[in-house]
Amino acid sequence: MEVDKLLDDLAELYPNDRLLTQKAALITYESDALTSYQRSPRAVVIAETQEEVIDTVCKCHKYEVPFVARGSGTALSGGSLPVEDGIVIALNRLNRIISIDPEQRIAVVEAGVVNSDVTQAADPFGLYYAPDPSSQLICTIGGNLAFNSGGAHCLKYGMTSNHVIGLRVVLPDGEVVELGGDSLESVEPDLVGVFSGSEGLFGIALEATLRLLPKPESYKTILAAYRSLEAAGEAVAMVVESGLLPGAVEIMDNLAIEAAEAAVQAGYPLDCEGLLIVELDGELSTVEFDFKILLEIIERSGAYEIKIAKDNFDRQRIWKGRKSAFSAVGRLSPDYIVQDGVVPRGRLSEALSEIKRLSKKYNLRVANVFHAGDGNLHPLILFNGRDEGALESAEVMASEILDLCIQYNGSITGEHGIGMEKRDHLPKMFDVNSMNTMKLLHEKIDPLMISNRGKVFLTGVS
Amino acid sequence: MRPTEISELQEIVRTHSRLSISGGKTKTALHNIGDDVKNIDLSGIEGMVEYNPNEFTFTARAGTDLGQLARMLGDHEQYLPFDPPFVEQGATIGGTVASGVSGPGRFRYGGIRDFIIGIAYVDGQGNIVHSGGKVVKNAAGFDLSKLVVGSLGRYGAIVECSFKVFPKPEVLKTLRVGFPTLDEALDSLISITRMPMDLYALDIIPHSDKYFLLMRMGGVEEILLDRIYRLQRVTGDGEVIEGEADAKTWREIANFKWLQAGEILVKIPVTPKRVFELDRVLSGASAKCNYSVGCNVAWVAWRKPIDELDLKLNKLGLSGLVLLGEVDKIHIGLKKGNQFSKKVKEALDPENRWVEV
Numbered sequence: 001m002e003v004d005k006l007l008d009d010l011a012e013l014y015p016n017d018r019l020l021t022q023k024a025a026l027i028t029y030e031s032d033a034l035t036s037y038q039r040s041p042r043a044v045v046i047a048e049t050q051e052e053v054i055d056t057v058c059k060c061h062k063y064e065v066p067f068v069a070r071g072s073g074t075a076l077s078g079g080s081l082p083v084e085d086g087i088v089i090a091l092n093r094l095n096r097i098i099s100i101d102p103e104q105r106i107a108v109v110e111a112g113v114v115n116s117d118v119t120q121a122a123d124p125f126g127l128y129y130a131p132d133p134s135s136q137l138i139c140t141i142g143g144n145l146a147f148n149s150g151g152a153h154c155l156k157y158g159m160t161s162n163h164v165i166g167l168r169v170v171l172p173d174g175e176v177v178e179l180g181g182d183s184l185e186s187v188e189p190d191l192v193g194v195f196s197g198s199e200g201l202f203g204i205a206l207e208a209t210l211r212l213l214p215k216p217e218s219y220k221t222i223l224a225a226y227r228s229l230e231a232a233g234e235a236v237a238m239v240v241e242s243g244l245l246p247g248a249v250e251i252m253d254n255l256a257i258e259a260a261e262a263a264v265q266a267g268y269p270l271d272c273e274g275l276l277i278v279e280l281d282g283e284l285s286t287v288e289f290d291f292k293i294l295l296e297i298i299e300r301s302g303a304y305e306i307k308i309a310k311d312n313f314d315r316q317r318i319w320k321g322r323k324s325a326f327s328a329v330g331r332l333s334p335d336y337i338v339q340d341g342v343v344p345r346g347r348l349s350e351a352l353s354e355i356k357r358l359s360k361k362y363n364l365r366v367a368n369v370f371h372a373g374d375g376n377l378h379p380l381i382l383f384n385g386r387d388e389g390a391l392e393s394a395e396v397m398a399s400e401i402l403d404l405c406i407q408y409n410g411s412i413t414g415e416h417g418i419g420m421e422k423r424d425h426l427p428k429m430f431d432v433n434s435m436n437t438m439k440l441l442h443e444k445i446d447p448l449m450i451s452n453r454g455k456v457f458l459t460g461v462s
Numbered sequence: 463m464r465p466t467e468i469s470e471l472q473e474i475v476r477t478h479s480r481l482s483i484s485g486g487k488t489k490t491a492l493h494n495i496g497d498d499v500k501n502i503d504l505s506g507i508e509g510m511v512e513y514n515p516n517e518f519t520f521t522a523r524a525g526t527d528l529g530q531l532a533r534m535l536g537d538h539e540q541y542l543p544f545d546p547p548f549v550e551q552g553a554t555i556g557g558t559v560a561s562g563v564s565g566p567g568r569f570r571y572g573g574i575r576d577f578i579i580g581i582a583y584v585d586g587q588g589n590i591v592h593s594g595g596k597v598v599k600n601a602a603g604f605d606l607s608k609l610v611v612g613s614l615g616r617y618g619a620i621v622e623c624s625f626k627v628f629p630k631p632e633v634l635k636t637l638r639v640g641f642p643t644l645d646e647a648l649d650s651l652i653s654i655t656r657m658p659m660d661l662y663a664l665d666i667i668p669h670s671d672k673y674f675l676l677m678r679m680g681g682v683e684e685i686l687l688d689r690i691y692r693l694q695r696v697t698g699d700g701e702v703i704e705g706e707a708d709a710k711t712w713r714e715i716a717n718f719k720w721l722q723a724g725e726i727l728v729k730i731p732v733t734p735k736r737v738f739e740l741d742r743v744l745s746g747a748s749a750k751c752n753y754s755v756g757c758n759v760a761w762v763a764w765r766k767p768i769d770e771l772d773l774k775l776n777k778l779g780l781s782g783l784v785l786l787g788e789v790d791k792i793h794i795g796l797k798k799g800n801q802f803s804k805k806v807k808e809a810l811d812p813e814n815r816w817v818e819v
Contacts, residue, residue: 103652104733126656148601159599161608162576169802177800183731184758186562186612187783188798190575193608194806197601202802217658241516243539243629282660285685342597344517374599411600418602429602433589437810438604444809445802456603 003042003085006063010045010087013055018046029070029088033135034078036337036391037420041068041082046090050110050168050206056089057204057451058174066453069204071112071140074133076338077419079147079199083453089204091142097121098207105212106165106182111142111205118210127212130157133415134323145205148197150415152248152322155373156281157213159415161196166209169195171202172446182209199417200452202445216247216281220291221315224303225272229253229356229368232274233349235301236372239278240345242297244290247281249373255332256325256367256380263328266321267314269305276303276372277322279315325369326380332367333382335391339398340416341405345375354404355379362397364390376414377401403428423458466506468590468621474502475619475815476588482817483615485525485557488548489785491726491792492561492614492819499817504556507621510534512596519579519596521624524556531555540627544568544577545663550717556620561785562612563729565716566663566678568755571628574611580624581607583617586815591618598626609806616818617810631680634662636708637693639700640672644741647673648757650697652734655756657696659689665715666753668741675700678712715752718761718786725750725763726787728771728794730780732760743774768794792819 010019020026021043031038042065047053053069060067066086073080082088094112101107102125107118115136118129132151133139139149144160145167157163166180180192195202226232232251239249252260252275257268268275278294280287298306309315329336343351352368355377359366367380381397383390402412402425412418412425427435439457443449465471475481480499487493487503495501508525515538522531528549535541545565546558559581564573571577580594583606593606610620641647647666654664654677663678675697679689690702703711714720721727732740734757744751747770750763762782764771768789775782775795784792807818 101735102656104735105655126658148605150599150601154599156571158572158576159601161605162572171802175801177802178798179800179802181731181798183733184568184573184755185564185729185731187729187731187781187793189613189616189803189806190562190608190611191803191806193575193611194605195802196608197605214656214658237516240518245629283658283685283689285688286660286681289682289685342595342599344514344519344597346514346516371599375597376599409595410597411595411602413601414597414599415601422602426603429595430592433585434592434603437585437591437606440812441604441806441809444805 002063003065006059006065007043009059010043010056013052014045020044029082032073032075032078032080034076034419034421037078037081039082039084041088042085044088044090046093048093050094053089053091053094053204053206054170054174054176057170057172060087060450061173061448064448064450066450068452069142069200071143072138074135074139075143075147075419076340076416077413077421079417079419079455081420086453091140100125102127104182107210107212108207109141109210110207111140113141115139115141115144122212126215128215129163129210130213131160131163134326141208142205145196145208146198146200147417148415150371150376152250152371154371155249156245156247161193163211164192164196164208165211167192167195167205168207170204170206172448172451180209197417199419199456201442201456203451218284218287219279219281219315220287221277221279221309221318222294222298223268223307223318224276224298224301225269225305226274226276226303229274229352230349231302232276233352233372235276235298235303236348237346238297238301239294240373242293244294246278246373248277248279250277250322251275251368251370251372252322252325253368255365256329256369259328259332259367260321260325262331264320264324266317268321272305277318329367329380329382333365333384335383335385337381337394337398339377339379339381339401340413341377341402341410342414343375343377343405343408343410347408348372348375351377351404351408355401358397358400362393364394364397371414374414375410399425418456420455423456426456463500464503464506468507468584471502471507471584471619471621472588475584475586479815480817481815482819483560483619485554486527486552488551488553488557489561491784491787491789494788495817495819502619504619505554511622515540518627519598519624520627521596521622522555523622524554524620526555528553528555528558535627536630539630541630542577542625543571543628544573545712545716546574547716547718550713555623559611559620559623560613560615566665566712566754569664570660570662575608577625578607578611578623579626581610581620582622583610583620585618586811586813590621594624596624614819616807616816618816632682633686634678634680634708635686635690636703636711637677637690637697637700638703639675639697641675642672644673644738647675648734648737650675651757653696654693659692663712664756666757668751720750720752721763721786725765726768726789727785728762728764728782729785730760730762730775730782732757732780736780739778740780743778
C-alpha cells in the first residue's frame, strides 16, 4: 500500500479545495449516521465527474489503497465508515440528473443525486420515484442502491432494487461496466439485482437508470390509536390478511409519538400506546372503495381513536412526524441505537412483547417506530453514552433483538444493511456454505479488497 | 437423471463434471446441449415447502408445476402477479426463475425478479447455498436470489424458491382497441402509461392489418366500469372483454398460443421508443410479434434462419433470447457480457460444471 504516492497522484487530479487531508476537514467524514463508529480517513476527495471517480478508483487500485464511497452519510449501519489509511470518495457533487424520459417513465441520474430530487424532477411529468427512505430529503441514490434502501411504501412498491433497471459501475479494479439497461426486461442474469444492496463491496455505481411511476391520483391516510402496542400489531395482521394492499402501514409507540410531537407537531394522540398509520394510494375510485373496507377493519380492531387526514397538508403533517421520528428521539435521550430487523408480519405482536421484555431486562427505554406492513422493526434503544456500560448494554440488547428476528425466520436487516454493525450476525442468519459463497464472490470481484474494506464480513482485511 | 431428493441431486453433482438442468422442458430451445453434458431433470424435486396465506409468502421446490402452484394460491384468492408464462405447457417455478421470463402481468407491480425473495441452490461442489429469506423485506447479504433470475442454470441448480404474492383482484376486464398504425397505438400507450391508473397488463398485438392495444385491469366491478370509461376517452371505444373471454385472451398470450408449428419464439427486451424501428424490421421479414409489458418486451415468432434475426438485432443494438425451436444459438443480437458477469460466473462456479447454454 502506497498511500503517499496515491495522495501525490490525487493532488494532480483534484484542486486543493476538493482534496481534503487536514484533520479538521476530515472530521465531517469520520462517521455516518451510526455515530458510535468513528474513524478518520487519510484523505477525502470530492468528485464532481464520473471520470474523476473512475480515475480515483484506478489509482487506488494501482497503489492498493482502500476507498469508501460516500453520499450524504446517512447510513445507519456504519456502511460508509472510513478505512484508516484509506480515502473517502465523496459523491455529493456527482449529482446531475442526466435525463427524465416521461415516455419510457425512466430517469437516468448520477449517484450523488438526492432521492427526493428525482421525484421533484419527475413531478412536472406527473411521475415520481417510489422508494422513500425517511432520510429522502438528504440521502443519495448511490447510497440507496448500496444498501437497497426501503422506506414507508415498500409493502406495495418494493425496495430500491425493484426500481433500478440499469447501472453504470466502476469495478474495484477501475474497469467500467454497464449492467441492465433501459428496458424493464432482460435476457441476462439479473446483475443489477445482485449489485443492489452489495454495500459498496462490488465497486461504485456512477449512474443509475430508475423506474418512475405515475403519481397516485388520490391518497387516504388514517391514524388509529390503540391502548397497547400489541393491539396495533394485531390490527396490522388484520389489514394485511384482508387482502387490501395499502401503500404504507406504519406503527409508532408512545415514546416515538412523544418525540415526534415535540419535534414537528404532527397531530398524533399523545396518550396512545400504539399508533397505526395506514395509507391507501392509487386511483380515486379504488382508494375510496378500499377505504370503506379499511375503516371497517380499523373500527373492528379496537382502536379507541381514529383520525383521517382531511387534506394534503394534514397528510404531509402525519408523514413529517413519522419521517422525523428517528431524529426526534434525540430529544429524549443523548444517545440511541436504531435497530433494523424483520419478522413475519403474523409475529409482530409477539416480537413487540419480546422487545418490551428486553427493555425491562436491560433497563433501557425503547422507542418503536416501524414499517409494520413489511414486518420491519425499528426499535430505537435509548441510552446515555456517559453512563458507564450503557453503550455496551444497548448493543447487547440490540443484538438480542436481531437474534429474535433470526429465531422467527425473519432477517437481521430490512433496509439499513449489514455495514459494520451487523457483521457478526450475518453468519447467524446464513450457514457456512452460503457465507463462503458470498465471500468468494466478493473476493473475485475485489481481490485486493479495496472497495469499502471491512464491511459486511468479519473476516478478511480490516 | 431425475433426482427426487436434494441429497440425491447433490450426489449427482459431485460425481459429474459437466452438467445442465431442466425443469418442465417447456422452453425447448434451452435444452440443446452437447453430448458430454449430463442433464439433470429437476421436475422430481417438487412440492410446496411452506405456504402461509396470511403472510402472503410461499416457498416451493424448484420442480413444482406452475399450474399446481397457481391453484394452491388461488384457493386463498392469491396469485403471482407477473403472470408466469408457459403454465399450460407444464412449466416449473424453478425453470421460470432460471429463464427469467415474466408474462404480461409484469406491467403493474414488476416481474419475477421483483417477487422472488429467497432461494436455495446446489452449487458446483454439491453444496446447498441459501440467499435472501422468507420475509417480504430483506437487505441481508448479496442478493443471489435476484442474480439467478435469467441465469439459465449457469450458477447451479435451484432447488427451492420463496416468493411474495399478492391478493387476486375480484374481477378482471380488458379493453381492446384497434389502431390502423403502430404509431397511433404507441401514442395511446404512452398517454395511458402516464395516467394515474392501475393497469395490470398493457400489450400491443399486431393482427390482420391492425395494431390492437390491450389494456387489462382488475378490481371490483363498479371501479372497472369507471376505469374503462376513462381509458376510452383516450383510446376510443374499442371492445370490452370480460369473464372467461378475458381469462382466455391472456392465457393465450402468456402461453404463446398464437405461435404456429415450426416457428421460433424469441424474447427481445425493448423500450416503447424503439418498438417502431423493431417493428419495421420484423414486418419486413413477415414475422409475427406481440409487444408486451407496455412495450418493454417483444415476443417474436420467427420462421426464417435465426442468423437473419441475429444480424438484424445486432444492427438495431438489441439482444434476444430464443426460447422455443431448434436453433444452434439461443443468444442473438447484441451480446452484453462484461467483466462483472464473467467474474460472477468464475466465483460461483469455479470448476465450470454448469454449462452456459
